[in-house]
Amino acid sequence: MIETRSRMVSFTKMQGTGNDFVVLDNRSAQLSPDELSACAAAWCPRRYGVGADGLLALDAPKTSAADYRMHYVNADGSRATMCGNGARCLFRFARRAGFQNDPLAFDTDAGLYRATTAPENNPSGVRLFVPDITEVRADVALDRSVPQAVRRLCFAHAGTEHLVAVVDDLDAVPVQKWGRRLRRDPSLAPAGANVNFVELGGEDGLRLRTYEKGVEAETPSCGTGVLAAAETAGRLTGADPETTLRVRTPGGKLAVGRAEGGTLYLQGPAVSVFDGRVERPRDER
Numbered sequence: 001m002i003e004t005r006s007r008m009v010s011f012t013k014m015q016g017t018g019n020d021f022v023v024l025d026n027r028s029a030q031l032s033p034d035e036l037s038a039c040a041a042a043w044c045p046r047r048y049g050v051g052a053d054g055l056l057a058l059d060a061p062k063t064s065a066a067d068y069r070m071h072y073v074n075a076d077g078s079r080a081t082m083c084g085n086g087a088r089c090l091f092r093f094a095r096r097a098g099f100q101n102d103p104l105a106f107d108t109d110a111g112l113y114r115a116t117t118a119p120e121n122n123p124s125g126v127r128l129f130v131p132d133i134t135e136v137r138a139d140v141a142l143d144r145s146v147p148q149a150v151r152r153l154c155f156a157h158a159g160t161e162h163l164v165a166v167v168d169d170l171d172a173v174p175v176q177k178w179g180r181r182l183r184r185d186p187s188l189a190p191a192g193a194n195v196n197f198v199e200l201g202g203e204d205g206l207r208l209r210t211y212e213k214g215v216e217a218e219t220p221s222c223g224t225g226v227l228a229a230a231e232t233a234g235r236l237t238g239a240d241p242e243t244t245l246r247v248r249t250p251g252g253k254l255a256v257g258r259a260e261g262g263t264l265y266l267q268g269p270a271v272s273v274f275d276g277r278v279e280r281p282r283d284e285r
């Protein structure tokens, strides 16, 4: 068969609070879901590829309400239903690609989302409107033992699966060790969960460190993790659910609040780092 697609794929490297992504326009690249997974697994490793926590692809919309569709694939090639930092980056990528509606609406595997430029005078800020988080368990029991330092353990589906573990001393948590163990607890099968360790209080409201499934490591920040923490741990502080909650991650600050009309949002930066071209993995050619 004659190969008609280019071997090289154009991409933009982007980051949102240090959570970084290879971002491509799949209307031109035309990669199938399996090919997107293979590309993520080939391009995300930091020593052998471009280096990223995941791959984002902008595609033609699936529903008439959307301007475009977002595909999200973790660094290990597994597909995830949603990515909060990634969705903000893809919004900025879509603007650069010429999408002009405001807000922009996009299909994801977790449903329809919308985003707009953040209202404050912050050129990199993006406000991602999200559906209310309805699947919440305030206290969960896992099959495996949970470290004693975890004072409360909650679960929230914030577009994807999250455990929220409340601790007193966030800096003392061995995130890699505990996250890896809790993330695959049999009671969470088959999807598993990202694991967020949260310290309550302080001037920023919450501090958060996340072990991400699909990266199988701590990442500098996780947007849906911030939403899950705001919904569960944030409420444990007695904070008014209507006030904006500031969440500090190792990669930077994010805000969770309610817009006029009551829609929940996640707000933070989305930044282009560089543009490049990368070869498709050999098996996929």
Ligand SMILES: N[C@@H](CCC[C@H](N)C(=O)O)C(=O)O
Binding pocket: 019, 054, 074, 079, 080, 081, 082, 083, 084, 085, 086, 160, 161, 194, 212, 213, 214, 215, 221, 222, 223, 224, 225
């Ligand atoms: N970093 C993302 C979440 C990406 C998906 C996650 N690893 C999963 O598999 O659920 C975010 O910013 O939300």
